[in-house]
Amino acid sequence: MNYSIADLKLAPKGKKRIDWANLRMPVLATIAARFSKTKPLKGLRIGACLHVTTETANLMIVLKSAGASVYLCASNPLSTQDDTAAALVRYFNIPVFAIYGEDKKTYYRHLEHVLNVQPHITMDDGADLVSLLSTYSIAEENKRYTIKNKSNKSWNFYGSSEETTTGVIRLKAMEKDGALKIPVLAVNDSYTKYLFDNRYGTGQSTIDGILRATNILLAGKKVVVAGYGWCGRGFATRVRGMGSHVIVTEVDPVRALEAVMDGFQVMPMNKAAKIGDLFVTLTGDKSVITLSHLRSMTNGAIVANSGHFNVEIEVDKLEKAAQSKREIRENMVEYVLNGKKIYVLGEGRLINLAAAEGHPAEVMDLSFANQALAAEWLYKSRGTLSPRVYKLPEKLDTTVAKLKLKAMHIQYDTLTQEQKKYLNSWQEGT
């Protein structure tokens, strides 16, 4: 197979980094121990479109140890760690189609490569594989799915899992439009995913990406955080901890109110644009920072995005309107707009992966434990699922949380019989 990776010579470095991440992913290791004994995914082909990081590498290795053949492509052109890709190919014999900085055409060619292996299960981070798969012919009979590709080859398909909020929103829109033809598992919607990955993972790794790209001092800066969902609140809380004055912009009144009561200043972007030093979008929506906002910013303003797609900041319009442009540091471009300097980080792509290494392994441990369980659940549930967006059973959430607490040597209380009875009764309140 013709792997599209950067350079096999990078493999030894990638292998050591994969090992380091592995040491910090105890829940996944517990699942791996069971999977390698019982081989619950034996004979399956799994196609994954995820950020090619050391944490993803560990997930791929676990799926392979469960008996599956796994194939990986990138879920963003700027998130691939080339040494990780090389190590997966060289030491684990896992085909990877991903190169850091790949152009749009190559990115989609790599997705096609993964679908060409005729996967029984796919995994997405942003729903690009499912979206491409929906251009194939998909037949359903008694909740059994057959996919036929453009060369008229057909195979059984069991379902797909989705890692991120943006992907789940996209899939739910497909379901509403009747365009979703396969069952999908929204891993993002498990508590042990979004409460931790989106909040603590994005919170920390966004700061990491901004600092690696700029090396600025955050203390004393006016930082504008667009979006107060789980990612936004994670970042806002952490950047406040670094001494920044944080302004939140929101469109949802409940979230805006929450931000106010959490002690943040809340105002519309039109106002915030004029006073911020650093702007970070974490909304999942487009045109959150428009060209008009960019024009009203102060000289030296820095803008970055930590949402999944590069649509939150109007970088394309800035490209056309700017008088000049130069790369001033890696992952930072200086634009001169109306005589003012505006700095864009990582081309407006998700900064935590474009300029840093994404979320730390400790938090990806939870997310990817859910992904591993999702693959098992999709396979076990074959023949029973409709073309809908499903959630993992809550019992699995509890299992993942218990395993993490155990690995962290943290003990916690349990209800007594008397307390359980009290909580289940309605008669007596005293």
Ligand code: ADE
């Ligand atoms: N998404 C955010 N951080 C990630 C990481 N470290 N690995 C894979 N996907 C991620």
